[in-house]
Amino acid sequence: MTETRRPLLIVEDDPELQKQMRWAFDRYETVVASDRESAIAQMRRCEPAVVTMDLGLPPRPDDPSEGLLLLEEINAFAPDTKVIVLTGQNDRVNALKTIALGAHDFCTKPFEPEILAWTIDRAFRVHELQE
Numbered sequence: 001m002t003e004t005r006r007p008l009l010i011v012e013d014d015p016e017l018q019k020q021m022r023w024a025f026d027r028y029e030t031v032v033a034s035d036r037e038s039a040i041a042q043m044r045r046c047e048p049a050v051v052t053m054d055l056g057l058p059p060r061p062d063d064p065s066e067g068l069l070l071l072e073e074i075n076a077f078a079p080d081t082k083v084i085v086l087t088g089q090n091d092r093v094n095a096l097k098t099i100a101l102g103a104h105d106f107c108t109k110p111f112e113p114e115i116l117a118w119t120i121d122r123a124f125r126v127h128e129l130q131e
Contacts, residue, residue, distance in 0.1 A: 005029040006124060007046040011039045011053040011070065012086070013061055017109075021052070024113040025120065034058070036070045043078060049127040050104075050120055055087040055094060064094050068101060075102040080130060082123035086111060 008028035012018050013035065022030045031046050033039035035058045043051075051074060055067030064087065074083055082104035087094060095106045104123050107116055 006050075007031055007048040008120065009033065009039065009042050009046065009048040009051040011051060011057070013054060013057055025117065028120075036066055036073070039070055040073060040077070043074060043081070047078065048081065050082045050084065050123045052084045052086055052116070052120065054109075055085055055098070064097075068097060071098060071101045071103060080127065082127050084116075084119055084123060086116075 005028055008025055009031050010018060010021050010025075011033045012021065018032045018034070022032065029046075031042050031048065033042045039051075039053070053067060053070065055064040056062055057066040057070065060066055067085070067087070071083055071085065074081055079102075083102070084105045084107060085098045085103045086107050086109055088109040098106050104126070105119050107119060
């Protein structure tokens with residue numbers, strides 16, 4: 001009997017970082033999206049329990065507004081989904097905004113794969129407990 005891997009949506013516009021995250025978290029069924037529109041499409045397609053999400057997304061990757069909008073949309077569409085925000089924009093204001101908008105956790109880039117893996121595992125556990 002084989003256990004099906006749980007889907008993990010990675011929303012990241014940097015192709016190299018996408019590849020690194022897919023490799024680091026290969027025990028999950030990693031699904032990637034590079035912008036807000038494709039992230040919503042992937043949310044509808046695979047209904048992941050956990051999402052890692054960059055705040056700086058196209059068309060304005062240096063501005064957190066697109067990521068904040070995506071976070072609001074995910075929470076409206078799938079409120080039980082645990083969103084872990086990853087950003088190089090590690091200022092206190094964005095951290096507080098993402099948590100206020102319902103993010104499960106906030107991590108800065110560059111991230112330590114072991115710490116992010118622990119954060120993802122914990123998010124899956126919290127989601128399971130809440131089901």
